[in-house]
Amino acid sequence: MQQLFYAILTMAAGVLACVAYFFGTNWILDKIFPSKGLSGAQASKNLRITNAIRPWLFLGPALFALTVYLVYPVIESVWLAFHDKSGQEFVGFRNFIWMVNDGEFRQSIFNNFLWLLVVPAAATFFGLIIAALTDRIWWGNIAKTLIFMPMAISFVGASVIWKFIYDYRAEGSEQIGLLNAIVVAFGGAPEAWITIPFWNNFFLMVILIWIQTGFAMVILSAALRGIPEETLEAAVIDGANGLQIFFKIMIPQIWGTIAVVWTTITILVLKVFDIVLAMTNGQWQSQVLANLMFDWMFRGGGDFGRGAAIAVTIMVLVIPIMVWNIRNARKEMGGH
Template sequence: MSPAVQGLLTIAVAVTVCVGYFYSSNLLLDRVLFPAKGPNAGRNINVANAIRPWLFLFPAFAALALYLAYPVFESLRLSLFDRSQGNAFVGLDNYQRMIAEPKFREALGNNFLWLLIVPAASTAFGLLIAQLTDRLSWGSIAKSLIFMPMAISFVGASVIWKLVYEARPATVEQTGVLNALYVFFTDNNPLAWLTIPGWNSFLLMVVLIWIQTGFAMVILSAALRGIPEETVEAAIVDGANPFQIFFKIKVPQITSTIVVVWTTITITVLKVFDIVFAMTNGQWNTQVLANYMFDKLFRANDWGVGSAAAMVIMLLVTPILVWNVISVKRDYR
């Protein structure tokens, strides 16, 4: 059976089963188990209404529990066991082995750089572009073009930027933009940028900044529009210059949105895998945690250390997770 047909069948089966489940379980509840008639009609309606939410919730939350909640605990467990020793409990051995590896320390160090630079740069560029295009007649076209990389896969973006960083021998014409400019302005020999430690991590970050700026811009642009006009008008009347208006009036009013954008990009950074995988595969000092983990899990087949690395990523996400949960409790009460 061709996969496409299988796909269509799966959609049909999934839709039927899903709708069938909700429809028949409701019917069962209302007509058979707790019918809204007879001597206990009132009580039955109440019981049925107390059960119904769980019918609606069950499939989604079962999937969530299995596909996202359980793996957190299973990864934690795997990180404490060693497969090569017959699944023996080894305590923190995997973590110790991991920390002793130079490649892990390199990945951790790089990840901190990524965490510092990418969210900051994306948010700053996003804010700048949002402000500049705010009252521009052709602003929406400009924003649309800057937003476009959001639709491009990390892999596609890697190919796009590899062409930018392309290095050709010094004797022939450069086909990568970066080297063409570099040779033109400095008259030095072209460099293989992606193999130069220090520069290369930064150039990989540029790819993610390029993608994420559009996201930051869209959110911040909406936030800027939401600022009450009176505050800006009042500042103008008081003689504030455009920079003062931007930094002292507008930015303070959208701080919470800036934090949201920043944290969202932070999470994306922690998960970034494809860009490093496709462009350098962690060579030349560009390793990051997500790619290190993939290496351990699927190349070295070392589930213990791989899971330990996954737990490190989880640990780095946890503060944001806790903060989000707290703000839900505050907002929805």
């Protein structure tokens, strides 16, 4: 109850602080540049000034937060990547040379590549299929709500749920893990699924696919509803069946949206961290780049230089996809 009280108190304080900032800054601005009780020319001038300043009062906190929590960390990470473990001595490209020759880093790159191959494709595919199917049934909105619900769960919370699904007990013991219970019910032997090298990556990927399918479904469902009815009616008149309409009429018209969803999930996959940390902590050859960076920078490694070098690598991998995604999204918006 104490934790709940503090959580409610924190949220209330945050809301009150936002309200106070909103009214306070506007009140101060109107006091400095009043528009009431002045001559027409002066009032008009002050009104133009306040209209020019007021948007920046709203954007100010967000810009400050972006600077402190995004811009500064990027600059500091690039700086640390070229320094030693303490961040004091300049070492040039030594951290990047170590990174290329490190076996765990290469394993992380390989695992991230597997995630990139599977998760965006699977989440987008399932999201598209579900979006198309739920639009055709009367209880489609209920189904969409249920499928979207995992998006409301944190990655760590989802990992805890799936840890119970993958839970392992010794053979002969009662299996509380859903997957092993099913396997034993069909006469198989229980397995410690997340400890099996290589395959455990796919068991972890299922968690992110489960979460992101709801996101893909919502975006693609909106895109499907935006397809002009005339094109679908024309296809039906021409004798096209359901599959032909779906693959040859509907998908080509929403291909840009599919690409945006795909690349958005791809960016998320490159930064995947919480699931691996909560499920395996990178053990059993399941390490990924973000978790490796965390290990070197904050845990047993304690090497700011190497951790920052891995962070810069993740950033370099993400930036081209992010730029392409933004450009494609702008084209989509411009087209509508």
